[in-house]
Amino acid sequence: EVQLLESGGGLVQPGGSLRLSCTASGFTFSDYAMSWVRQAPGKGLEWVSGVSGSGDTTYYADSVKGRFTISRDNSKNVLYLQMSSLRAEDSGMYYCASPRAYTSSSGGYWGQGILVTVSS
Amino acid sequence: AIQMTQSPSSLSASVGDRVTITCRASQNIRDDLGWYQQKPGKAPKLLIFATSSLRSGVPSRFSGSGSGTDFTLTISSLQPEDFATYYCLQDYNYPRTFGPGTKVEI
Numbered sequence: 001e002v003q004l005l006e007s008g009g010g011l012v013q014p015g016g017s018l019r020l021s022c023t024a025s026g027f028t029f030s031d032y033a034m035s036w037v038r039q040a041p042g043k044g045l046e047w048v049s050g051v052s053g054s055g056d057t058t059y060y061a062d063s064v065k066g067r068f069t070i071s072r073d074n075s076k077n078v079l080y081l082q083m084s085s086l087r088a089e090d091s092g093m094y095y096c097a098s099p100r101a102y103t104s105s106s107g108g109y110w111g112q113g114i115l116v117t118v119s120s
Numbered sequence: 121a122i123q124m125t126q127s128p129s130s131l132s133a134s135v136g137d138r139v140t141i142t143c144r145a146s147q148n149i150r151d152d153l154g155w156y157q158q159k160p161g162k163a164p165k166l167l168i169f170a171t172s173s174l175r176s177g178v179p180s181r182f183s184g185s186g187s188g189t190d191f192t193l194t195i196s197s198l199q200p201e202d203f204a205t206y207y208c209l210q211d212y213n214y215p216r217t218f219g220p221g222t223k224v225e226i
């Protein structure tokens with residue numbers, strides 16, 4: 001069974017930092033590009049960042065470029081999101097995902113989400 | 121970045137209705153489009169990938185079509201468990217972009 005389990009969320013002050021982790025199991029982690037997707041309360045989905053299966057190539061939304069860093073450790077099956085210079089508008093549920101499907105039964109994996117609240 | 125729009129933003133329907141949701145991309149994305157269903161308090165669930173391919177385990181009343189810039193998600197006969205918000209996602213290039221969502225209400 002595929003599982004993506006996020007951790008590391010919580011309450012942080014504006015300007016602070018937080019590191020999210022996502023532990024994957026049930027599939028060959030290194031074969032899949034991974035992403036972080038967030039959702040502010042009552043709002044739609046926003047793609048935040050992505051990384052290739054090897055970890056060599058990373059991508060960011062303009063809203064987080066220069067403040068967030070995505071990385072992965074394929075030896076541990078873990079995806080990370082280092083978030084710094086956090087703002088109130090970064091608050092929301094953060095999902096670890098491999099949103100793209102490659103066949104009818106592979107890809108399209110999502111975690112249950114972890115809440116990040118940026119507030120003083 | 122590619123902009124994705126969806127219409128309508130919300131709709132009211134009844135059990136048994138045929139429902140159609142449209143997604144439009146600001147540039148050609150070939151068939152690199154997926155559809156997601158999200159229920160309150162839950163993670164999104166992939167329904168359709170590559171425009172028209174059904175994810176394993178998804179009921180056949182869901183179907184997708186389109187190519188290039190215009191795409192459609194159709195629910196042939198709406199069931200009670202289908203009341204949710206639906207999002208399209210382009211995976212043609214980075215940054216990935218979601219549509220703003222369509223809320224399907226009773």
